[in-house]
Structure formats: structure tokens, C-alpha cells
Amino acid sequence: MDDKPRQPPRASRARSWLRVTGSVGPLGIGTAVLWLSLIVLLPLAALTVKSFENGWSGFWDAVTAPSALDSLKVTVLVSIVVTLINVVMGTLVAWVLVRDEFPGKGFVNALIDLPFALPTIVASIVLLALYGPESPIGIHLNATQPGLVVALAFVTLPFVVRSVQPVLIEVDREVEQAAASLGADNWTTFRTILLPTLGPAIISGAGLAFARAIGEYGSVVLIGGGIPKKTQMASQYIQQQIEVDRPVNAAAVSVALLVISFLTLLVLRIFADRTARREQESR
Template identity: 45%
Template structure:
């Protein structure tokens, strides 16, 4: 008869081997094979061809815009997405469930439709853009428009990542901090933010990775001006249409590595913060 300690370690529902096999099979076909195929195809290029494809001035300009706008959009969502999650969890007000449902709209709305809607709003003759144009502020067909589009599609990632953590955060810890004489700012900085930091970083990384590969909602509002508002995913599409598959693969590899390095850095930062909190 197995001991009580051995029985306690056994899972309630058996089948780890079978479920792990399905998991690995699923990840292999959905993720590993496409990514491995991209890297393998890129490796067939000579170094001179690869460098020529990724270092062209037009391609470099698209990298700067895609990566820079994605970082800015993710940073904006880090702040305001956290605030939206805080309001939805900590306060009860009329229409809260409706606003909570609106957060998921970028998930449900086709990106092309979102791009058309953003142009309708922010063009110089749009509902909002016509008033901004009076003050010399242009959004549509500028780099600012790219940032607006990438912020729009990245907001749900931060909100939905932070919300469960806020719901599980015990309010008694904040009350204890206040009873010990800590100010609201000190309670926020020493009690709330350390608990939310891993979730905030995860939402930031997801928003950045999503924005880096965004295409549909950006091409309409950016104007696609070479060297100015042309994003890297658009160049990939253009090169595939021109049958330059190696050039498209090279650009895609650079974007893949950029997203992977940021996710690796974020995971390392999460590990460091969790070690400090122990």
C-alpha cells in the first residue's frame, strides 16, 4: 500500500502523460513548426543578402516606427490600462458592466474595421480630427496615428491581465497600511504596486508583442508613407506580393527576435521582482 505522503502527491485527475503529449503536439504544430520554418528559411540566405534585406534605409525606418510606436503604445496602456482595471474592480457605478464589455471590443472587432473607424474619427474632416486640426494637431496619416492605433489594440491585454490580480488582492492589507499611518501614496507604492507589478509587466509585454505585428488597424490611419509612416508588417506584405520571400522572411525574423528579446527581458524582470518579494 502506498504511503499517505505518496498518495497526497498524486493528482486528483490522472492523465498527465496524455495531456502533456497533446500539449506538446499542439504547440509543435501551432508554434514551433511555423517559427522554425521561418528561421530555417532565413538561414538559407547568405549573410550579405540577409544584411542587405534588413539594413535598407526604408526597412530601418519601418523598424524604428514599428518598435518605437509599439513601445509607446504599450507604455500608455501600462498606465491607463492599470487605471481602467482599478476602476472596474474597486468601484461600482452605473454602466460598469457595459464599460467592462467595451474593453474587449478590440478583440472582437476586425482590425480593418477598427482602422476605418479610427480614420473616420481622426482624419482632418473626421468627427474628432476636424477640431484637432484647428489647433494644428494631426493624427491620421502621421506617426501619431500609428501610436493611437497600436494603443487601441493593446489596451485589453493590460486590463485583462491586471483585473484578476486586483480582484484577489486583499483590501485588508491596504487598511492595515492606513491604520499604521501610511499615506495613500505610500500605500499605493509599498503595498499595491508590488503586488500588481508582475501582472503589469505581463500585460505590457503582451501589448507590445501584439502591437509589433499589427497590420490591419494601422495601414488605414498611417497613410503608408515610405520612410515616415510605413510599418514593418506592411513591408513584409509588399515583399511577398513582389515574390521577394527571402526579404519578407528576413524582416519577419528581425521582428520575431525583437519581440522574443523583450519578452525574455520582461520574464527576467518578473523573476527578479518575485525573488525580492519573497
């Protein structure tokens, strides 16, 4: 007797895949898909069509032009540096907000979300006044890559903090206390107990920060200076191409940025799904 489980018929599997479940029903799902299509998919499709207006060769020439490659290299390099800084400092800020008590803690906690609400061009103006040619503190970062790093760190810090903070709140403190009672120092406890727990949240926040930094414009437009091969971000290059009436080139570089951001978010989604699946299997 064959004890192997029988596979459901192909038609049955297809019906199962197409089955709509949930509380909103087909009408709600259709409305959501229509809205996303109008707001997200349609503009992206129009941008992609525009970028290939001169064919694949025209798209490739626009993306691989020396000035375009220089701006993409600066963008990716600075975004990686900012992401690494945010991984360390964002985790530290989240730790202080969760584990420490101090006067003004509520104000600091609210301050973390300020970059979400503040127009980023305001950040660029403030940074230019603080670190520009007439810096009141004697630090001149105008038209330098460190200036770009400071500007992007300002707008991307909340992503890591807000990703790590809720996970840190839920961490079982008794496990840390048990490790300490067994003689483990603070670093050993953090590395062996806390870091594996916080790791997925840190990676998620870092990926979101990187994706945001890739496409940022407002916070770097003044402090960066837009110097080709040095401080010109890809977003500034896109604006430059529009100003000189090269919309196809601008669209092509925009699509390149979209691909980088999409791949980053896709990797994060796959990582999050696998992490959630492992947690379910371990229970």
C-alpha cells in the first residue's frame, strides 16, 4: 500500500491559489489594487516607458554615461556609509530610549520622528548655516562628502531607531540577568543574547535607511553643492538632466535608482519572511 501523501489535482491547487480570503472580500482587494495601480504602478510604468524612449541602447548609454556613473557611485558610496553609521548610532539611541531614564526622555523620543515631518530642504538650510562657509562653530562641510553624510544621517536615523526600539522593548530581561549571574560581561551578553534577537530589526532598519538615502534630494541639495564626481548625488544629476532638456536621460537614471531601491526592499522582504518562518518552526 502506498503511504505517500497524494498531491491535490492541478485544477484544485489553482483554485486554492485564486481563492480570496479575509474580511474585506474581492471588492476591498480590488479597490486596494486599483488605488496602488493609480498611485504607484502607473507612474512607474510611465517613467519606465520614458526611459526606453530611445530603445535599450539609448537607456544603457544614458545610465552608463560617465557623469551618470559618477553620480551613482557617489550616491551608493555615501548611502552605504550613512547606513553603517545608522546601524551603530540608531541601535545605541534605541537602547538609551528603552533602557535608560533621564529628564527630557519624552522630548527626545518625539524628536526622533522630526525628520519624517520636517521638509528635508529645511534640514539642508540649517546644515548649510551650521557647517557652511560662515559656520559659527568653525566646521566647514559645505560641498564635501562628509556634509552629504551628515545630511543623510539626519533624514534616515529614525528608520533604525524605530525598527529596533519595539523589539528591544519585548526582549526578556530575565535571560540577560541569567547570563550576568553566570559571569557573562555586558559585551558577551549583548553579542550572544541580544544581537541575534535585534539582528533582523537592525537589518530591516538599515535597509530602509539605505533605500531612503539612495533617492534623497532635499537635504543634500544645498549642503552638498552638487559638484560632479565629488558631491553630486543621483537625484541632483536627474534634476540637471531635466534642466538641460534631456528627460530621457533623467528617466533612465531614475529607473536605475528605482531598481536599486526595489532590490534592497525585496531582499529585506525575503529576509523578513524567512526569519518569521524560522520563528514559527522553532515554537
